[in-house]
Amino acid sequence: MARKQSDYLAALLADDEPIEKSSKDDLIQAESQTPAAPPAPVETPRAERLRGTTLLGRESALARVASGEVRQVTQLLLNPERVRIWPGNARSYEHLTEESCRELIDSIVAEGGQKVPAVVRRVEGDPEHDYEVIAGTRRHWSIAWLRRHSYPDMMFVAQVAQLDDEAAFRLADLENRARKDVSDLERARNYAQALKDHYGNHQTRMAERLRLSKGWLSKMLKVAALPDDVVAAFASPADVQLKPAYPLAQALDDRGAAQAIHREARALARLQDARRKAGDATLPAAEVLQRLLAAPIGDKRPAGPLAEWVNPRTQRAAVSVLSSNRQGATVRLHAGSGSNTEDLLNGIRDVLERLAADGKGVQA
Missing domain, CATH: 1.10.10 (Arc Repressor Mutant, subunit A)
Structure with a gap:
């Protein structure tokens, strides 16, 4: 996995500069002491040749670093409290939980520490943080959680890299593509x-x-x-998947359909909230999507009048308002209602006043 992480970084910066991972000597260990060196073995001619080859290779590597041909990427043991999360990452840090990170937490404990380093970069001008996480948000959260729960000495293993924002975004995106929980x-x-x-x-x-x-x-x-109120109709934002959500996003381009979808979304959000409070299961994503897409169709079905006046003498409908908009109102006078002219005028006045009270009145 560590090899894979290094390959990510190398691939991303292939069009800039190659990256060479530092040796284990570059790992920083807190308050560790260097043990006494063992007695040097007697070298054979073969050993001398091998040592010469090793020294030549090391000198060559150092020369490449000094010339700027390669950059060293150093791994550090960090206190996660001194490391912030880069906001350009897709993963929502505040939505991480013990449950969602349980497998990773157990793995870190079983292995005696974090084995796969995260990728961080240095930050300036922030007195509370020295680095920010580019890739490895779940690892950072898990180490921070373990330090609060019986493992106070657990350290966050990170690989320091020099990345601009665009390269950092590409690196974070590559890692997130393989994560099902994003x-x-x-x-x-x-x-x-x-x-x-x-x-x-x-x-x-x-x-x-x-x-x-x-x-x-x-x-x-x-x-x-997708607007937030439409997303709120789902039990969780994670339920909004690309393939089924794309037709919904397209439907919102139609102004008339969008109004119906927004109304249905608000109703669904209230229903989901009520189910959570009652301890009931929330509506599945497929059902929510079906109801949202069907909302504009329901709006096109024949509906009753906006307002209606019933003659109190005959108990029959006499005046109905079928529609009302900026261009005017469509009023229907019913035949056979037993109403005279005075009755009809009273009925028209009544329905227009009720529309005005509801904010749907006709403006002169």
Whole structure:
């Protein structure tokens, strides 16, 4: 895994400078002492040749570092409290829990510490933090949790790298693609922010840098635009997956359909909240999506009048308002209601006053 992490970094910076991982001598161990060196063995001619080759290789490596041909990436043992989370990462740190990190926590305890280093970079001007996490948010959360729960000496193992924001975003994105616990919505919104921050709103350039298809990136950005009140209709933002959510995002482009979807979303959000409080199971994502997409269809079904006046003498409907908008109102006078002219005028006045009270009145 550590090899894989280094390969991520090397691949991302391949168009800049190659990266060479530092040796184990570069690991910083807190308050450790160097043991006394054992007696030097008697060297044979073969050993001398091997030592000469090793020294030549080491001198060559040092020369490459000094010339700037390669950069060393140092691993550190850090207190997680001195390390902040880079906001450009898609993963939502505040939504991490003991349950979601349980497998990782158990693995760290079983192995006696964190084996796969995170990737961090130095920060300036922050008195409370020395580094920020580019890749390894769950590892940071898990180590911080263990330090609060019976493992106060547990250290956060991190690999320090020099990365600008765009390279940091690409590295974090590569790691997140392999993580099932990073939802499509989190990634989509992370992409939408990165499009503005790093790529000047040029989708083609972003797709090329991330090695993604332009069509797939376009769909991700479309889903990223889902309004918060629509997302709230789902039991969790993690339920918003790319393939089923894309038609919903498209439906919101129609103004009339969007109004119906927003109304249904608010009703569903209230229902989900009531179910949580009652201890009942929340509605599954498939059902929520079906109801949201069906909302505009329901709005197109024949509906009753906006307002209606019933003649009190005959107990029959005499005046109905079928529609009301900025262009005017459509009023229907019912035949056979037993109403005279005075009755109809009273009925019209009554329905118009009620529409005005509801904010749907006709403006002269």
